[in-house]
Amino acid sequence: MEFKNLVIIGGGPAGLAAAKSAYDSGERDILILERESELGGILNQCIHNGFGLHTFKEELTGPEYAQRYIDEINDRKIEYKLNTTVIDVSRDKIVTYVSSNDGLVEINAKAIIFACGCRERPRGAINIAGMRGAGVYSAGTAQKLVNIDGYMPGKEVVILGSGDIGLIMARRMTFEGAKVKAVIELMPFSAGLNRNIVQCLNDFDIPLHFSHTIVEVVGKDRVESVLVAKVDEKLNPIMETAFSIPCDTILLSVGLLPENELAKNASVELSNITGGAIVDDSMMTNVDGVFQCGNVLHVHDLVDFVSAESEVAGQCAVNYINGKARSAEKIEILTTNGVRYCVPEIILKDNEFKPLALKVRVANVFKKVKLQVLLDDNILISKNRAVVAPGEMENIALTSEQVQKLKTANKIEIKLVSEVL
């Protein structure tokens, strides 16, 4: 058995930012465990730009953004292991990992930060009927094949789902000479960022069919076509409206799921809504000394917010390791009236009056609304929004003074209010 103060699972943007911040908070006994052959996580295959506008006030590509953090890790000489997969985390914080070099190792950690990201929802999870020939890829798999490996998974493409990776891949495949025939979206709105719809679809005249879905995949050995139909208000396909689109490839961009099987083994309590842990404002889960940040906690649209959230986790993990007293008193944030969730879900009633960001997603597209934070039914913050959508996370930044009020309130509520009313 080995011992470490802080073990960080995952060397992507969340893990790197958490490690940097833990180091800067004074911790030196840190180990990052990364299953891939390089640090940087999924950013390495995101070669498009648009990263870093909040963090660095400039537009970077994914690998550039990752490199900034990798440099910070190397400057601080923080230990990390590559090609190393964590296979178990126990409730008493024993992390078991395997690699070719080290074999199988158990580490007893004082604190653990889960920063292991999310995975893509597969075809089966959305129940698309039809044949099972080659040519059905998740958008992220296709992105890796194109951007890292240099191969084309197909030439004539239909994309199901208008999540950001799907939109980005529509443009990417077009650049590489493929014909993207359509993007099909089940909902009447996109799950992706508006800027991506404009820059990745509209600029290339790629049609986006809202309220449609793929009802059948045709092609025994390789995809030959898809059958697409309109859906009714209950999202059930109306088969009379079905039409066929010939294609050799289907890319699925139908949602991301926090990857929490390890956390579950460690008895971490998960949210049914986010799929990630339920955390307090120190990013700690119900298990003492176990923290989460980044896409394993809840799926973000912007890496900048992942980094910011993870820095909080790193710093709070160090406080925990150092034995800093924690308030036992806590208060749950209520999300009502069109607000689907807020992370963190719980606020500790302590005296940590530092700036804090509440990350909020709405349940539907709403126009002309106010997004409000209420303390004991009094408005703390009210933001006017011309439109809010599930695809765009709302980041409500609170000042130290606002946090002080938050932490002394007896009821915290976040809701949408129609401006018209």
Add this chain to the structure above:
Amino acid sequence: MKDIIIIGSGIVGSSIARELSRYSVSVTVLEKGNDVSVGTTKANSGIVHGGFDAKSGSNKAKFNIAGNAMFDKLSEELQFPFIRNGSLVLCFDENQAEALESLYEKGIGNGVEGLEIISGEKVRELEPNISEKVHSALFAKTGGIVSPYEMNIAYAENAYNNGVEFQFLKEVIEIEKNEEIFSVKCSDGSVLQSKIVINCAGVFSDEINNLVCEEKLHIIPRKGDYILLDKVHGDLCTHTLFQLPTKMGKGVLVTPTTHGNILLGPTAVDVDSKISLSTKRNELDSIYESAQNTVPSISKRMIITAFSGIRAHSIGDDFVVGESKVKAFYNLAGIESPGLTSAPALAVHIANEISTKYELNKNEKFVATREAIPHFAVMDNAKRLECIAKNPLYGNIVCRCEMITEGEIVDSIKRPLGAKDLDGIKRRTRAGMGRCQAGFCTSRVMEILSRELEISMLEVTKSGVNSEMLLGRTK
């Protein structure tokens, strides 16, 4: 010239090949696909049936009972996953109790041991997640579950190790018999000769029979769709749960798999095509709804994939087993459920018949055992450490959902009758069978295949000919 040609390397062809390899006889298996277990055997319920359901006196009943009894020893010898988990036939309606009783009687008549009718309360004790509406059930303790393709692969590997030759991409299109010699012609132009031909061609067994026999067979392809649930819901049930057939239909089963998933299905729809394995939306919906009658807490969020298989339904509704009117031409046709359970017994039966008739000598070098790929996910930590020390590739986890290592994947490619494509690796190792359905490991597994088979990435296929994964390079 060979002594024996077996057409088809599904569970029937492969098990017969293995049983014949006990004798000093030259055997070639001709397979239309590029791997073993690519037809009916790869997609079915994976149930080792108790034998109470088959018509009394039928081949199905006889071979089911005999086959079932062989699984404990076989699964040890050949190291394939098998669990005798017991099965329950659920009766949801007091008025149906009589039908349950007659199923029990039929089972007793067929010679099934350990049959018992139990009350709804007792059922819920055994299966806490089961519907409150269950009135009673037939409990068959001898029922089991098996990984059908792993059983098939194990049989084939063992046959191969004992001297059987396997030839792939050999679609038989003509069979001629001249003076006791069969000339078997394949679509690639090759012709092989043998003294005996054994037709194990599954859904195509009628077509093969009809090439030589006056007495024609007719196989109806009967498609069944299935739904697979995530392992995290693997504790929904421990027994195989059938529904007692009613006027409303045959119902679907809910069963654990040997790997800890929950399987729902199948439907039964007669189709025109023997090759088109296409799930249908309405069928998947009907499975889901019917399965909820058994276990109400099943939800769509638990689903990780759906697939379909085709059974070879014979219009005679029984297995066609044995020598045809054409001397030395043997048929194993219409081997639908309980075909998987029956296969070991069918194989012994055919091998006995041929060895007796042709006075075959024992193969003194026959080895009955076969070693499976060591599966990292199911080892304890000490064994894992030892395994990585021996082969560092076991330290590289490629499929994170199922915890499959590079060592296992390389082994699956390098071993006898090794995997040649992604689906072949999946059936041998489970890489890509987990909840992300190969989202993360696809490109890694493709790289390993390309490296080990020394082929270009562009030649890597999902399931053989015409299923290339990539269609070119980037600009």
